[in-house]
Amino acid sequence: MHGTRAQTLQQPRAAAASKHAAGRIGPNAIIQTAEALRLRLGEDIARRVFAAARLETYLAAPPAEMVDEAEVMRLHDALRAVLDDDTARAVSTRAGQLTAAYLLAHRIPRAAQRVLRVLPARLAGRVLSRAISAHAWTFAGTGIFTARPGRPTIYEISHCPLCRGHRADHAICDFYTATFATLFKTLVHSQAQAREISCExxxxxxxxxxxAW
Ligand SMILES: [Zn+2]
Structure with a gap:
């Protein structure tokens, strides 16, 4: 029965395999970062960050298809180069929240959302984790995603595109953290929280x- 519910959220696996090999990431990673920059810091700063990433054209013409993960990596590099650490992390967090809001509004069927909300949190977490795993090809690029559902639920991304090549004294993949947190808070448990407990x-x-919740 849960399999049926999860399948309403899933994409064909053949598509998953071919897209994954190309190292591509869904356009929300770009579009929602632009939106988060505009909301928090205004158009001028958004333009400066996108220029540093050599992605200015996306501000006028947002990508409609999946993008090369190298572009997402450049954008996150640019956030850290142009903004101070706290601001870069706040923008990434907002972009993750906006991405989750987009998925809730346009990608996760309403009927499936209603089912998840009435299921006990433990079961809803499992169903959501299965759906997120099935869609990992849309957000992990050449990163390798694995999920361990439960309480707490642990997601792992190795060869993570968001922080690849970076050194920091703290975790920096706030875009993913915020996306997962918002989805779980909306669909699994109102007190759900996410944090990145280790970072490449x-x-x-x-x-x-x-x-956890
Ligand atoms: Zn990380």
Whole structure:
């Protein structure tokens, strides 16, 4: 029965395999970062960040298809280069929240959302984790996503595109953290929270996200 519910959220696996090989990421990683920059810091700063990433054209003509993950990596590099650490992280967090809001509004069927909300949190978390795993090809690029449902739920992304090549003394993949947190808070448990408990940027073997409620 849960399989049926999860399948309403899933995409064909053949598509998953071919897109994954290309190292592409859904356009929300670009579009919602632009929106978060505009909302928090205004058009001028948004333009400066996108120029630093050599992606200015996306401000006028947002990508409609999946993009090369290298573009998402450049955008996150540019956020950290142009903005101070706290601001870059706040923008990434907002972009993740906006991405989750987009998925809730346009990608996750209303009927499936209603089912998740009435299921006990433990079961809803499992169904949502299965759907997120099935869609990992849309957000992880050449990163490798694995999920361990439960309480807490642990997601792992190795070879993570958001922090690849970066060194930091703290976790920096706030875009993913905020996306997972918002989806779980909306669909699984109103008190759900997510945090990145290890990050490749700090030398960990993978980025790991703990979602608890
Ligand atoms: Zn990370």
């Amino acid at each position: 940027a700090t030398g960990a073997s993978a980025c790991r996200f703990e979602i």
